[in-house]
Amino acid sequence: MNKRLTQFTIALATLGLLVAIYMTIYKFFPESNMCIGSGGCEAVNASKYSEVNGIPVAAVGVIGYLSILGIFWLERKNDFFRANGSMILFGVTLIGFFFTVWLVYIEVALLHKYCPFCITSQICMTLIFILSLIRVIRQP
Numbered sequence: 001m002n003k004r005l006t007q008f009t010i011a012l013a014t015l016g017l018l019v020a021i022y023m024t025i026y027k028f029f030p031e032s033n034m035c036i037g038s039g040g041c042e043a044v045n046a047s048k049y050s051e052v053n054g055i056p057v058a059a060v061g062v063i064g065y066l067s068i069l070g071i072f073w074l075e076r077k078n079d080f081f082r083a084n085g086s087m088i089l090f091g092v093t094l095i096g097f098f099f100t101v102w103l104v105y106i107e108v109a110l111l112h113k114y115c116p117f118c119i120t121s122q123i124c125m126t127l128i129f130i131l132s133l134i135r136v137i138r139q140p
Contacts, residue, residue, distance in 0.1 A: 002135070002138065005131055005134060005135055006072065006135075008131060009068070009072070009128055009131045009132070009135075010069065010072055012124045012127050012128050012131075013065050013068040013069050013072075013124070013128060014065075014069070015120070015124055016061065016064075016065045016120075016121050016124035016125060016128070017061075017062060017065035017066065017069065019061075019117050019120050019121045019124070020058050020059075020061030020062040020064075020065055020121060021058075021062055022034075022058075022117060023041075023045075023056075023058035023061070023115075023117050023118070023121070024056055024058040024059045024061075024062055026041065026045060026058070026117075027045055027050065027056040027058055027059075028056075030042065030045055030046070035115070035117075036116055040107075040113040040114040040115045040116070040118075041115040041116070041117060041118075043111060043113035043115075044107060044111060044113050044114075044115040044118055045115070047106075047111055047113075049103075049106045049110070049111070057103065060099070061121055061125075064092070064095075064096045064099075064125070067092050068089065068092060068093065068096075068128060071085055071088055071089045071092065072085070072089075086132070086135050086136050086139045087136060089132045089135065090132045090133065090135070090136045093125070093128050093129040093132040094129065094132075096125045096128070096129065097125060097126060097129035099125075100121075100122045100125045100126060100129075103118065103122060104122055
């Protein structure tokens with residue numbers, strides 16, 4: 001079962017990474033035809049909340065998803081990560097989950113706009129966090 005959890009988590013992190021890369025590109029080249037839906041991407045992307053200290057939120061997502069994938073890669077290569085990877089992954093995804101909750105709050109409560117790509121990433125990060133929690137609980 002642990003192998004399936006790992007595969008599913010890697011698939012979600014890969015999907016999240018692709019979405020985050022796409023949204024990072026969109027941040028730098030805001031073409032309206034890149035966004036689907038009712039203009040939520042444009043509103044979210046243009047808001048003051050789309051950056052943290054000048055760094056695009058989507059780029060933070062790229063770093064987060066790369067970190068998650070890197071942990072899995074390091075678990076196969078390094079004894080330290082093999083022994084501690086579950087807790088490290090849990091810590092990284094906990095931070096990602098709290099960041100996701102904050103971003104959902106921004107979209108729902110402050111902007112009243114919904115970006116389908118952002119929602120996809122938020123779902124991915126939430127599921128990855130839940131899977132990392134299951135992994136920690138099941139770890140011998």
